[in-house]
Amino acid sequence: MLTNLFKYWTYRVFAPGAVLRTTYEAFQNLLAFDSQCHEIMADLESLYYQGKKEDFCKISLKYESLAENVEGMVINLQRMAPGSYIDLPAYFNKFNFYCRFFFAPPELHFGKPFILPLHDEALTTQLAGAKSSTLAELHQQLNLVIPSGYVLTTNCFSYLLEYNDLRPAINALLAKTDITSTRLLSEISVAIIDLIKGAEIPPEIIEALKYAGKRLQTEKGSHMRFAVRSSALSEDGQCSFAGQYSSYLNVETDKLLDAYLDVLCSKYSPEALAYRINCGLSDEETPMAVMILTMVDAVTAGVVYTINPSGTQEDKLYIHATSGLGDAVVSGTVIPEVFTVDKNSTLPVAAQSSKQKLLTTTQIEDLGKMALRIERHFDRPQDIEWALQGDGTFVFLQTRELHLYKSENNIPSELSINKESLLFHGGVMASSGFASARAWVPDAENPLDTIEPGHILVLHETLPSYVRVLHRVDGVIAELGSAAGHFATVCREFGVPLLLGVGKDISRIQHGEVITLVADTRTVYSGAHSPKVKPSPVYKRDKDLPFFSKLRTVLDFITPLKLLDPQSKDFAPESCRSLHDIIRFSHEMAVQSMFSIGDRCSTIKGGKKKLQTQLPFEVFIVDVDEGLDKHASALQIITVDLIRSSPFQALWRGFNHSDISWGEQTYYDWKGYDRMAMSDAFAFQSNSDSASYAVLGKDYLNMNIRFGYHFTVIDALCEPDSTTSYCTLRFAGGGGEFEGRELRILFLDKVLSRLGFDVTIKGDLLDARISGISADSLMERIESLGKLLGVTKQMDMRLKDTEMVEQQIDKFFRVL
Structure with a gap:
């Protein structure tokens, strides 16, 4: 470090231009790392909040990439300001250790006993x-x-x-x-x-x-x-x-x-x-x-549920039985005989419906008593596999806790269905809830594995292997199957409504037909009858699944943002409580360093400049490569005519389009805002807390823009005789509710796509990029970006539905 400091101060005294170039290079690297960090954090959060499941090997690799990029920010910040923030690497290593410890595999044992x-x-x-x-x-x-x-x-x-x-x-x-x-x-x-x-x-x-x-x-x-x-x-x-x-x-x-x-x-x-x-x-x-x-020589076998899986009728247990081995019951390929037994008397309370006498009353009573002993021993409801041998002995093959899963899709009081739309009533409710969607009936033309998300799956039998598509379906109806089967167990775990054992009524459902399944009442209706209720987010509904509990644990070391106010005395490495804090701190200090080095090197580039503008937000300029006219070097406040950066001029023309009304407002005070989802930007001490900044070259622009609660980064290179010209946009945040922010993102997506940008969206974070076009065409797109950003200010507060979005899109292309 001492060698680096000596080199830095030597250059600063004798070659300040080299310091600025080195600092600018480190700043560009840091911005690239910053962009990657936010993209990976958005990806990790989308796994949690949108319930996108991935193997933890894959998630671990994403974390590795995040850690490398955060470390890259820390390293480049120290290149920009040698000798400063010496504690920051230690705090990065601390949180990196916590996260790596979480992702480390459990201790494995390779020795005896085998x-x-x-x-x-x-x-x-x-x-x-x-x-x-x-x-x-x-x-x-x-x-x-x-x-x-x-x-x-x-x-x-x-x-x-x-x-x-x-x-x-x-x-x-x-x-x-x-x-x-x-x-x-x-x-x-x-x-x-x-x-x-x-x-x-x-x-x-x-x-x-x-x-x-x-x-x-x-x-x-x-x-x-x-x-x-x-x-x-x-x-x-x-x-x-x-x-x-x-x-x-x-x-x-x-x-x-x-x-x-x-x-x-x-x-x-x-x-x-x-x-x-x-x-x-x-x-x-x-x-x-x-x-x-x-092997067990079974004449009869099956499963005992010591309680109804829905959590009702706790005074009953249910014996599911079939002749021979019980694998047909658990595999869902038969409709078993079901004996309902009163727990107090251990006597059957429902008559047998089959002609074959699978169990005698005494055997039912004996099996019921043994099942109750098992339930009392483990002190929780049980799912028990059993077999009856030829000599009359019951043999137990497996027992596990019978989890009671309440479906999130319980029937609300608002659900009102015309009885004339009833397709059929019957079968067995194996997993509670309702669903309204198109039916998917697997056959040669519509294979099971090609099922599209948001369908009700209609099956002949409920094989355990079919669970591989459960994450794509809203509900399941089956001709055969048992509530004691493996498929039914997994449906209850995943909260998927399941009605099985409906018999030949299954033929009433046609592929692609819109139907409504109400598993609790054992009814299926034609048409859509969805109630006007908003389901809970998947991360709340399934919060007890290891996926969400584990991911939440590691995200708590990654995404929370405590460092909000750069002017606070607590805005320091020792106040960092997450990797996001380290990202925020590094970016903030890098921006400050970038501007302050302009002041120190004022004989070269004139230092940091404030742009004189009538628009209700402040803009500060740093020139690193002929982005300003030479007459600007002696000025602290400059006018736009002194800016030589072609992409900045194009963007500014868009901002100042005659049909965009800015008014006098300075939007919101963004201090304390805890959703700085992407830019973690720098606040200048001035009359406006909405300061934006631009790093300029003759053909280059990197601009961080704040309009109240939302943040935009534009990075553009427009070299006249180069095929490497490009423009990227990142947009995130907003002060409105999530629905409003989502509608604004939809508006931006459609407009940018029509302008030729490739757009990707993660939550309320939008990335767009365009390249491979001439510099003149690119300048037109950048000017359109200026117009677009002008009209989207506070749009998240105004948009109410997709119809309004389409109206605003039409107005943008018609008027602007």
Whole structure:
């Protein structure tokens, strides 16, 4: 640092022009980093506020880019003002450490134990997953019958990846995921599965599998076959992962390794990837354990819900049953028999409707009593998988908490539907809520994976793999299926209304027809009958999902803005409480440094100039490359005729168009404004708190403009004989409500697009760019920008609806 300071002061004394050029270069770099920072912050906030789900590998890379750009701002600020703000890097490192700590993967274990029997007291959730540990608990503490078996621990999975160094390759693929692209999700799934299938299996894992098979055959007989089931960490927890991982039945001993690898690979199926990303869990938070269980000779099987999933009828439990194995119930391919049982008497209160007698009254009573024991033991409602063997013994295969999900789309009192529009009434409400949208009936011409957002999905059966498209649908209606199925569980988790078991009535719905589903009343209507209620934002509705809780945690170190008033004594590095504060401070000090260096180098460029103008905002000028007439060098206040910057002159002509009325107002006092979403700009001590600034060259303009609460940055290069000319615009903020700001952004988007700009929007932040046209044409566009910015002042306060937007667009092109 001492060397840099000596060099800086040597240049300042003997070559002040070099200082200005170096400072201007650092300033340009800092502005570029600043722009990137705000773009990445806007992207991260859109993930949270708009509920755009991404894998945390991808989010982590975005953070890495943000950190690099913030650090770039800090470095270039110190280039501009050596010896100043020496504490700023330490505060950056502090918040960078917090964020990197958050994104760091959990501690993984690669050593023994690789295998544990289900009855082993060393079997923990961390080693075996909740599915295995709760199953073991049923036997150890409640003395209930469970299958004999072993668990290949999560250490096994982690060791396999470590042994083959697969984690970097897997993370690189996950960072490319986009759950809105079925094609890309499938390609990434295939690539990761190929990595695992092609991996060398460590000898310790092979030995563990052989040991489990041999011991179980010794106990149960040489012809014993096995069930190979997933038991991932986080499965059967806050997120159920119901039906997302594979299980294999009737596996022979010599096929155990293949089945084990297939279960591991199911962790990366398209539907499992989409589900995990929607929940907000990282891949490393969900290592896979696998159960090797003896097959159960089931004559009847199914699921018990110890409460209605809607949270009603707490004095009842519900036994879902089918003949044979229960996989048909949980996979949603049958309509099961349902026995409703009174919890007080444990006797059935609803008569059987099938001709086949699946359970006797005594068996219903016994199963009900055991289910209630399980519920009392875990002290919460349970979702229990069971099987009845030929000898009359009930065997329990799984139990997990039955989460009670209240749909955000509960039927409001304003919903009034003409009964004549009823299509049908019936089926089973498996997830409450209502939806009004076009029907999507998958077939050869309308494949499931091509479903567009905002449809009601109409299915024959509710396969668990279909959850991969749930984030795109407003509701689901199915011919078959069970409220105890995996698909239904996930619908409740995601708040998607689900009506299933409607039978042949499904044929009444035509693809593309607008329908209204009211799951709670088990009714489907033709036409749209949406009530006039505004749904809660997704980040509030699903705030308990790990995605939102985790992202909120890291955003709290990134986006809050405390440094608001540059004139405050607290506007200092030690007051920074987030990366946004560091960005704001760096930008503010850089702008001040840019202007103050003009004062110090007044013999070269005349220092900072104030523009004399009748417009109700102040403009300060710094010339870095022949942007001012030589006669301006001795003046502190200049007139516009002394400005030689061609893009500035074009913009100023637009500002001063005869049909734009500025009036005398100076807009709002923006001090204390906590939504400086992009420019984090500098306030001059003057009569107006709306100071704007411009850095000028002969063919160059970088101008930060404040009109009250909204901020605009224009960066333009107009070289007559160059193909590199361009103009970029960034626009954000406003003092109106979000709806008004959104309408103004819509106005800007449509006008700029017609002017030939490429426009991108994130929330109320708009970026536009145009290039590849002649300098003369570009000057015309910049003049139009001046007009456009003039007419949009306070437009967010005036616009009420899209009709007004269209009127203003027509007026702009007709009058201006």
